[in-house]
Amino acid sequence: MRRGIYLIEEVDFRPMNSRKPLEYLTWLTRYKKEDEALDAPELTRGLSIRSREIDLVGAFYAVGITGHPQFKAVTLWDCHGGWDGGWRQMMNIYDGVNDRLFLSDIDDLRFSAFSRPLGAVAGSPALADITAEGYAAPFYLFESARVRPGAALEYLDAVRRERAPVLADHGHRPIGLYEVLFCDSEVVTVWGMSLEDHLSLQRARDAALGLDDEVEPDPRLLDWSRRSRDFLDGPWRETLLAPFPGSRLSPAQAPPGG
Structure with a gap:
């Protein structure tokens, strides 16, 4: 059995605006729901790779009272198939760096985002x-x-x-x-x-x-x-x-x- 490869991302929203994480998480969960009907990966509207192999497993609102800059969202992604599956598909979008990758419906909504690739032990x-x-x-x-x-x-x-x-x-x-x-x-x-x-x-x-x-x-x-x-x-x-x-x-x- 191959190793599980995942991705966790922390997203900050500044200046403080409580609507921004709501708008972001609503957009993201609906966007990925559309992927469940896809049979093969495709690049759509320059937003990101569209694929059932890159699965949004968890979308979370970070509880501010537990100690972090407010406001923050955290997402957890499953790269189905590991290195040769979802991870390969994510890497493929950087082959040639298509201009469409820089056009996004959520530009200016996020202040910063920090992604960490994860390997299951x-x-x-x-x-x-x-x-x-x-x-x-x-x-x-x-x-x-x-x-x-x-x-x-x-x-x-x-x-x-x-x-x-x-x-x-x-x-x-x-x-x-x-x-x-x-x-x-x-x-x-x-x-x-x-x-x-x-x-x-x-x-x-x-x-x-x-x-x-x-x-x-x-x-x-x-x-x-x-x-x-x-x-x-x-x-x-x-x-x-x-x-x-x-x-x-x-x-x-x-x-x-x-």
Whole structure:
């Protein structure tokens, strides 16, 4: 079985205008819905490659109170067929750099966008399997971490063996464990959970710190924090994401107004 290749993108909207992320996510989810009827990739209206092999699995509105510049959207893409499938199709649009690639319906809507190509590691679920199952969570946890150069696979293996079982006990399901490609010092993980599971996890950690005496502590959460420092070499951050209606990982399948 070939390696799963994915793409995650963070999009910022400035100056602060709460309508911009709504307009962007509504446009994007509707645009990609049209691709489900396509039999072969094609370049259309200079917007992007149109293909069922490049699948918008998740479109999310980042929960601002969890710590990032507001406003932000996050998208998660599945390159079906890996390097020789969706990834090849994305690369093909740069062959000759057709002028139409620079004409877009969403020009000036985004302030900036940061894409990271992701490679699934051993034990990471396949997004296609998760969506085929029909799984969708009310919230997702998006972790981005900088690790020691060359330690990405070690860190993710420790996450799979040591952290994932602890999070599972608190209702968190792994969606993807990824090495950020074309660099040797960054990883991304994504987890699905309910709001109640998110809250219970935070309180269990507080209790382990001696800051909440009304719930059962889970010292394993603190054990992982110490263990992770064997691999980390810089910023580590988790952000909560709310799935936008119309993407495959959203419990609601229709975008607002759709």
